[in-house]
Amino acid sequence: MKRTDNQDLYEAIFDIVRLVPSGRVTTYGAIAAVIGLRSGARFVGHALKHCSGLTPPVPAHRVLNSSGLLTGRHHFGPGNEMQELLEKEGIKVIDNKVVTLDKYFWDPLKEL
């Protein structure tokens, strides 16, 4: 198996997600753009799948799709764990989707 350059991409994504401050959220498109994949949104999602079980843990619950929808809540664990986490951070989540996304949106491109 190669697991070489692409692994580096995963690291980049993990790093960005770990940089997301509490109470803030980001989107796949933004991350994909940061790592250089303008339309590699799916790639970002796969990276987060791999993040499970790695160290340090990645707050993937802060990563949503362009709609602010908690697409990956099923991969987190039971029920609405992800949604509960976001609500605890102070983010209003309704029906698995984040409200006032513009207000909570954290753009890595802007920070980096």
Next chain:
DNA sequence: AAAATGACATGAG
């Protein structure tokens, strides 16, 4: 080796 799948995004109708 090829085809299908997947935690999405963007464009066109």
Next chain:
DNA sequence: ACTCATGCCATTT
């Protein structure tokens, strides 16, 4: 404004 179709990259069957 909403829905359908296509593109993207890697992993898995």
